Amino acid sequence: xxxxxxxxxxxxxxxxxxxxxxxxxxxxxxxxxxxxxxxxxxxxxxxxxxxxxxxxxxxxxxxxxxxxxxxxxxxxxxxxxxxxxxxxxxxxxxxxxxxxxxxxxxxxxxxxxxxxxxxxxxxxxxxxxxxxxxxxxxxxxxxxxxxxxxxxxxxxxxxxxxxxxxxxxxxxxxxxxxxxxxxxxxxxxxxxxxxxxxxxxxxxxxxxxxxxxxxxxxxxxxxxxxxxxxxxxxxxxxxxxxxxxxxxxxxxxxxxxxxxxxxxxxxxxxxxxxxxxxxxxxxxxxxxxxxxxxxxxxxxxxxxxxxxxxxxxxxxxxxxxxxxxxxxxxxxxxxxxxxxxxxxxxxxxxxxxxxxxxxxxxxxxxxxxxxxxxxxxxxxxxxxxxxxxxxxxxxxxxxxxxxxxxxxxxxxxxxxxxxxxxxxxxxxxxxxxxxxxxxxxxxxxxxxxxxxxxxxxxxxxxxxxxxxxxxxxxxxxxxxxxxxxxxxxxxxxxxxxxxxxxxxxxxxxxxxxxxxxxxxxxxxxxxxxxxxxxxxxxxxxxxxxxxxxxxxxxxxxxxxxxxxxxxxxxxxxxxxxxxxxxxxxxxxxxxxxxxxxxxxxxxxxxxxxxxxxxxxxxxxxxxxxxxxxxxxxxxxxxxxxxxxxxxxxxxxxxxxxxxxxxxxxxxxxxxxxxxxxxxxxxxxxxxxxxxxxxxxxxxxxxxxxxxxxxxxxxxxxxxxxxxxxxxxxxxxxxxxxx
Numbered sequence: 001x002x003x004x005x006x007x008x009x010x011x012x013x014x015x016x017x018x019x020x021x022x023x024x025x026x027x028x029x030x031x032x033x034x035x036x037x038x039x040x041x042x043x044x045x046x047x048x049x050x051x052x053x054x055x056x057x058x059x060x061x062x063x064x065x066x067x068x069x070x071x072x073x074x075x076x077x078x079x080x081x082x083x084x085x086x087x088x089x090x091x092x093x094x095x096x097x098x099x100x101x102x103x104x105x106x107x108x109x110x111x112x113x114x115x116x117x118x119x120x121x122x123x124x125x126x127x128x129x130x131x132x133x134x135x136x137x138x139x140x141x142x143x144x145x146x147x148x149x150x151x152x153x154x155x156x157x158x159x160x161x162x163x164x165x166x167x168x169x170x171x172x173x174x175x176x177x178x179x180x181x182x183x184x185x186x187x188x189x190x191x192x193x194x195x196x197x198x199x200x201x202x203x204x205x206x207x208x209x210x211x212x213x214x215x216x217x218x219x220x221x222x223x224x225x226x227x228x229x230x231x232x233x234x235x236x237x238x239x240x241x242x243x244x245x246x247x248x249x250x251x252x253x254x255x256x257x258x259x260x261x262x263x264x265x266x267x268x269x270x271x272x273x274x275x276x277x278x279x280x281x282x283x284x285x286x287x288x289x290x291x292x293x294x295x296x297x298x299x300x301x302x303x304x305x306x307x308x309x310x311x312x313x314x315x316x317x318x319x320x321x322x323x324x325x326x327x328x329x330x331x332x333x334x335x336x337x338x339x340x341x342x343x344x345x346x347x348x349x350x351x352x353x354x355x356x357x358x359x360x361x362x363x364x365x366x367x368x369x370x371x372x373x374x375x376x377x378x379x380x381x382x383x384x385x386x387x388x389x390x391x392x393x394x395x396x397x398x399x400x401x402x403x404x405x406x407x408x409x410x411x412x413x414x415x416x417x418x419x420x421x422x423x424x425x426x427x428x429x430x431x432x433x434x435x436x437x438x439x440x441x442x443x444x445x446x447x448x449x450x451x452x453x454x455x456x457x458x459x460x461x462x463x464x465x466x467x468x469x470x471x472x473x474x475x476x477x478x479x480x481x482x483x484x485x486x487x488x489x490x491x492x493x494x495x496x497x498x499x500x501x502x503x504x505x506x507x508x509x510x511x512x513x514x515x516x517x518x519x520x521x522x523x524x525x526x527x528x529x530x531x532x533x534x535x536x537x538x539x540x541x542x543x544x545x546x547x548x549x550x551x552x553x554x555x556x557x558x559x560x561x562x563x564x565x566x567x568x569x570x571x572x573x574x575x576x577x578x579x580x581x582x583x584x585x586x587x588x589x590x591x592x593x594x595x596x597x598x599x600x601x602x603x604x605x606x607x608x609x610x611x612x613x614x615x616x617x618x619x620x621x622x623x624x625x626x627x628x629x630x631x632x633x634x635x636x637x638x639x640x641x642x643x644x645x646x647x648x649x650x651x652x653x654x655x656x657x658x659x660x661x662x663x664x665x666x667x668x669x670x671x672x673x674x675x676x677x678x679x680x681x682x683x684x685x686x687x688x689x690x691x692x693x694x695x696x697x698x699x700x701x702x703x704x705x706x707x708x709x710x711x712x713x714x715x716x717x718x719x720x721x722x723x724x725x726x727x728x729x730x731x732x733x734x735x736x737x738x
Contacts, residue, residue, distance in 0.1 A: 089142070089202035096139030096198055099131045100191035107188035129177045132187040136170045139194040142201070156342040162197050164342070166190055168373040184370050196715060201386065222292055222313070226257035229301060239307070246304045250295045258291045259306035267298035280461070341684055349373045352692040364693070371691045371702070375684070375710075384676035387722040392669040399661055399730035400652040408632045408648025410673075412666035414613050415632055418561055418659055419604060421618035422572035422582060423548055425636055425656060429619075431462045432549035433469035434529060437520040438542035447542040449473035451534050454491040454500050457481040462530070462546055463489075466500075484508075488532075499535040506533060511540050521545070528578030550585055553732070557656040558586045560736040564663070567612065571595050571603050571626070601625035617651075617659055634659055657732035664735050668728050676718045683714045 104110050106127040111118045118124070143166065146159030169186035176184045225236045227249040234249050242248070242258050250256050252267070266284035271293045280296055283289055289302055291311045308314065349372045356365030393403045403409050420426050438447045452470025455463040456478065478491040478498075487508055488501020499505055506513065513521075513533065521531050521543045529547035533540055561568050569590040572579050579593035592603045600618075604626045607614050616623070616630035624646040627633030635647035636654050651658035687710055690702040702710075729735070 086202060089198055092139050092142065093195065093198040093202050096135050096191070096195050099135050099139075100195050103128045103131045103135065103191040104188040107185060109185040110188040125177075128185075128187040129174065132173065132190055133170070135191045135194050136166060139198055140166050143194075143197065155339070157339045161339075161342045161345070162193070164345070165374050166193055168370055169193070172370045172374075184367060186370075186374055189374060223255045223257050227251070242304055242307050244304055244307060248302050248304060249299065250289075250302055251299045252295055252297055254295055256289050256291055256293050256295070256302060258302075258304045259311045260289055260302040260304045262287050262289060263301050263303045265298055265300035267295040267300045270294040270296050341681065344684070345373055345688060348688050348692055356693065368691065368693050372688055375687050375691045375702075384680045384718050384722075385673055387719060388669050388672045388676060388725065391722050391725045392665055392672075395725060395728055395730060396661075396665055399665075399732075400655075401658060401661055401665065401730065402650040402652060403648075403665075404650060405648035409662070409666050410670060411613070411631045412615060412649070412662050413670050415566070415615040415663070417567040417569060417607055417612040417614045419569045419571055419607065419614055419616045419626070419630070420588075420656065421600075421616075421623050421626075422570055422574060422579065424619045424654075425617055426554040426570065426582065426586065427548040427550050428654075429548060431465040431530075431546050433465050433544060434547050434549050435524055435545035436469075436542065437517055439514050439517055439540065442541050444542070445470075445473050447534055448544070449475050450493065450498060450536070450541070451500050451532070451544060453478045453493060454481070454489060454498050454534075457491075458489065462532075465546055466532075466544065493536070496537045498537075500532055501535075502530075502532055506535070506540070509535060509538060511535050511538055513540050513543075517543055526577060527581030528575060550582060551654070551656060553655045553657050553736075554586055556733075556736045557659060558588060560657070560660050560738075562587065562589075566663075569603075569607065571600050573622075601629050604629045615659065615662075617656065632662075634662060653732075655732050657736045660735040661730040661732050664738075665728065665730055668725060672722055672725055675721055679717055679721070680714060683710070 106118045106124060108118060140163070143159050143162040147163030150157050150160045169190040172184040173186045173190060177187075222239060224238075226239055226242055227234045228237045228242065229247040229249055239257055247263060248257055248260070250267075256269070262283050262285050264285065266282065268280040269283050269289060270280050271290065283300070288305075289300075291306075291313045306312075349369050352372050353365050353369040356362075356368050359365075389406050392409070393406070396403045396409075423429050433448070436444045436448050438444045448466070448470040452467045452473075453475040455466045456475065458464075476493050478493050480490075480492040482490045484490055484499075484501065484505065488499055488505040490497060490499050492498070499509065511533075517540065524543075524545040524547075525531050527547075529545040532544045532546060534542050534544065558568050567590070568588050569592065570579065570583055570586075570588045571592040572582075573595055574593060576591075576593040579591045582588075583591045592599075595603060600622060604614050604616055608629075608631075614630045615632040615634055616626045617634045617636070618627055619636035623635075627635060627646040632649065633647035634649045634651060636651050636656075649662050687702065690700070693701055695701070
């Protein structure tokens with residue numbers, strides 16, 4: 001990288017970008033930039049190839065190694081190992097489905113129901129019992145082991161309810177097969193029940209997916225090795241061998257391996273992985289540097305001041321871990337409903353047996369009791385939530401929303417506050433030309449084209465912004481390009497010297513800014529823009545404002561949220577005047593400015609302490625603790641890996657209106673969940689008493705076969721209702737106008 005790339009540096013006294021250009025700009029957090037990261041994004045994504053395990057970052061998300069334990073864990077819907085769970089349920093589903101087909105075909109109860117005669121040949125009578133037993137043991141194993149766990153935990157739920165039903169059906173069917181005086185051939189119902197429940201759990205596990213790689217992503221910001229400076233030269237050593245006081249060499253393009261102080265050289269450091277801010281920061285002798293940041297243009301020597309757990313990066317790791325640990329994990333609605341239905345079915349079964357036995361009809365007592373316990377098992381309830389989750393997740397993916405945590409999606413409907421990170425979320429996250437003003441007699445487009453021509457040899461982000469803004473106009477030819485360190489750049493255009501720079505350059509040239517131009521540029525500086533002047537042959541021709549521009553979609557997002565009654569807040573490491581200008585432009589209700597990384601997490605906690613339910617939208621590493629702390633963390637997909645991994649929902653695009661789509665999806669899917677739960681639970685509340693024989697006195701008795709059919713109809717209704725979610729339009733532009 002050539003020397004001219006230095007000219008857009010940062011003034012080490014005011015903490016602002018482009019001081020080498022002498023720009024006028026507002027001050028950001030000052031001393032904090034020397035001791036801790038402050039805020040943006042990066043052009044160099046962190047490695048995620050898994051080569052950083054030796055840094056000792058614990059994820060706490062290892063998949064369960066024992067299958068029975070893994071299945072049982074599902075009863076509580078823990079968030080670990082969902083990928084393994086999905087594969088297990090998938091395999092068991094397909095095998096059980098294949099076995100269930102002959103079980104159903106050869107079932108006498110099913111044949112009587114449809115009015116056909118099962119095929120007969122030697123041994124055909126044993127097909128349903130034998131294959132049904134395999135389905136019970138193989139397909140039903142996750143539910144049987146899960147039931148044991150629920151019993152031990154004294155928390156009956158879906159697993160115990162399913163296990164009770166299939167076990168009762170299994171015992172009753174074998175009793176019938178072996179010639180007991182009962183007509184309770186439930187083999188077909190047992191097989192279909194196991195298959196349907198496996199399908200529901202497979203869909204649910206697949207929808208949940210594997211998440212929580214935030215801490216690994218943070219560790220990936222560090223290099224594998226460090227170049228330690230010794231008396232004989234440099235030697236590569238693992239990071240765990242670095243000690244406080246060691247001097248390390250950080251080459252151009254390399255990452256700083258540990259927190260430290262620059263003792264030799266100067267470079268522009270890309271702190272985006274840590275800070276979330278897009279502008280490179282100039283660090284020289286005596287300046288603090290942070291582990292994980294990148295030297296973009298020069299080689300520096302750094303004396304290590306903190307290693308391992310004492311680094312700023314490790315501090316952010318701890319914040320993420322603490323925030324994740326503090327997040328509540330509400331139990332799934334279906335499990336709560338299943339817990340209720342278990343006790344309902346158990347009490348109903350016991351009462352049924354007692355009443356019919358008291359009437360002296362023991363065969364009916366057994367048949368009614370078994371029918372109650374089998375019918376009470378929730379085919380529909382088992383699919384009520386998983387189907388909604390699967391369909392809503394698929395709809396979300398088509399709309400550019402990656403739902404990583406279904407509980408986060410469920411909670412989104414209750415959010416009353418949305419906290420936006422500024423840079424890279426509400427703004428584009430890179431320098432952009434926002435205003436141009438020329439002195440009388442000069443054309444604005446020609447002025448911008450002239451500045452673009454002078455800057456065309458530079459690759460600095462500010463230079464690229466000017467070149468991009470002037471791309472539509474023909475640029476004159478330039479020669480003799482030169483960098484004026486700390487002041488600006490210079491080139492010869494058509495025989496005349498043209499400079500681009502700020503106040504420091506103007507002072508050196510003795511150039512005076514016309515009063516009307518100064519008045520035009522004053523508001524730019526007040527809102528935090530960098531102001532560059534174009535000077536030709538000693539005469540000021542005009543001024544250019546360069547700043548992190550607000551996304552056009554941000555205004556629609558904020559306006560739509562406020563129409564919904566949602567409180568909109570913004571958090572940023574920028575100076576108060578910069579933050580206030582953006583907030584005023586967008587109509588934001590509350591602003592948190594000059595906020596350090598740890599304090600973003602605290603701002604979420606502060607809002608929560610007021611009783612607010614917060615959704616946080618961000619993209620930087622320093623947003624990760626806040627994303628994890630919030631009721632719902634939403635990451636811009638273009639952001640850093642750690643922010644994405646810390647969030648419950650990820651926007652694949654950089655459109656902040658996506659938060660409205662998340663709210664819309666949350667409300668719609670929650671409605672479908674409750675509708676399905678109401679239907680599935682309501683069916684049981686009605687069917688169980690009928691199966692128990694409460695209307696037997698008037699001659700109405702619900703036979704086991706009819707009850708089983710009604711269960712299947714209930715499942716179909718739930719499935720069709722969930723399919724209606726596919727009609728939901730989640731396009732951010734459309735949602736913002738509703």
